[in-house]
Amino acid sequence: MNVRVSAIQGSLRQLGVDAILLNSSEVVPSFNLRYLTGFTGSDASVMITRSGLDLFTDGRYQTQAAQQAPDFRLHVVRRKFDSIARVLRSARVRRVGIEAARVSHEFVTTLQRKLTGVKLVPLNRRFVEGLRIRKSPEEKEKIAGAARIASSACEQLLTSKLEGWTETEVADALETLFRRHGADGVAFDTIVASGERSALPHGKASNKVIRRGELVIIDFGCTFEGYNSDETVTCVVGRASSDQRKMHKAVYEAHMKAIDSLKIGVAPRDVDRVARNSLHEAGYGKWFLHGLGHGLGLEVHEPPYLSPLGKGVIEEGMVFTVEPGVYIEGIGGVRLESLVYMDKSGPELLSRMSKELLQIS
């Protein structure tokens, strides 16, 4: 039996509900549903009670759902809300926990109209993310595999001169290399931001041509067996100016100090503060415009969040990014991002590229 589902069943009483209901649609996907069931299709609802597991989907997914989620009783339905209401009634469920952050408001109001004597209880505590936050050895291997592929691909890319290429050409070349190194796909639109555009923290590749002397931020990730990677390097085409060196050095030191501060039991917000203080001391603090990092797994962004608002503590088995950056409008920016697995003994780097200053001749 699926240990993830058992953990949810074991927590129902504590959550104060008789069942939980998850829904995944194309518009509002739930990776939690996928995590708990194994089903990778884009339209399904799942109900978990102490004694029953039900999965509702439509005819397109009949065979796939039966294969991927054999533990679940399969309902192939046309009118999903009616079917869910019927099963809830026959299971005599009174209180149903819903994933408030991962279902649309419309889903909740529509379902509620079909139910009498059943209360939908918003669970805001991210009760499935709480399981997902510590990765199993199998999950770690998949993320490490994705990270290894992406790093190798980017290392190969940077044996080319980028001068005269458009940012889009760089992104395309990197994404093609992902595949050649064994990736299943691209984790997110590859960011290639050069020259003044490097001051955009999320500067998707554009048709701008890369020129000698410019900073180039490359933020990239691939997917491998359902899991993602995420890494960022910043390079200079040609020789770096002293201002570019100074900016890189400030970010590099913040990045290294933050990684050095990682220990089981430390608060994520304290790790963020280590990097932020380091950048402030170097005179770049006001240009660090985002949190230090984010968890990663089935999704590219998931808990834990290493930010001034981050909660909880660093635990064994977490996987997250450490990515300080500086962005000066009209000038340019530097971001350095590593992907970290928290082992009992300390941080293990899953991303493989050096974060030292890269000068591409």
Next chain:
Amino acid sequence: MNVRVSAIQGSLRQLGVDAILLNSSEVVPSFNLRYLTGFTGSDASVMITRSGLDLFTDGRYQTQAAQQAPDFRLHVVRRKFDSIARVLRSARVRRVGIEAARVSHEFVTTLQRKLTGVKLVPLNRRFVEGLRIRKSPEEKEKIAGAARIASSACEQLLTSKLEGWTETEVADALETLFRRHGADGVAFDTIVASGERSALPHGKASNKVIRRGELVIIDFGCTFEGYNSDETVTCVVGRASSDQRKMHKAVYEAHMKAIDSLKIGVAPRDVDRVARNSLHEAGYGKWFLHGLGHGLGLEVHEPPYLSPLGKGVIEEGMVFTVEPGVYIEGIGGVRLESLVYMDKSGPELLSRMSKELLQIS
């Protein structure tokens, strides 16, 4: 001034609200926000009143939002809900329409807690999709561009023998060709389903090896300037058996009859019925497991829906798929999908591949 925004402003009274609020996040993206603002980042809220346009995002998107959404007053915020509440108060807004299908339940409940004297009104009428459903000439050109690229790529792919390739290798080769023909990316995970797997309506490419004599469904689409394409062909590796020919012929006829029935003012459910009746007459009706088609544009699936439950009528400027299919578990399946633009004078095919039986030698 942005005509899309003006249309929304002009409809506020009719919707019974003083403002509408849209929110786009990574977990619950709103393509409507993108359609109305031009902003392509993944985290923002937008408020539209008769006299004001406000966009709330975080520091990562400061420069990008200013560039992409110049009509909007930009608020770069850390605590979005507080900022939205403040702006709503100062605009003296009483009733705020929200996109009930495109915001999480949590978003609505969290925002409501910050507001006193302001009512959040769920708008279920898909009021922005109502604008998006008729494509402008510029939008049509982008979709046609995506469709042309994808068809050319698949035609080139099918000059190879697929025998002995894995489904994944076929998908990878096609996606690489997309790029080479000018696509920006992949619209969805390419479906390659061969042999018995062709009975999976959504059979993502697997490691199964393609053998002589098998049916192979290839369902593919690319993105081009923010818009998507979608097309499906079914081929046989080698010579088709008489059963395979019969199944293909039934689907082909349903596909052609449905396209022939397309006229301005016809009900989508009637077009679905034309295809469904045709398959029933050929003896395959019970294996047609999904609706006939769906609209397409910024999203791969959007209104109109051509299904037994579909609403409204076919209008000029709509873009949608026509994709009958037959799926027999343990045997295999056939799906044929064309992408159609509804012109005043009748349907125009944007996808370019022939839907006749493809035998790959």
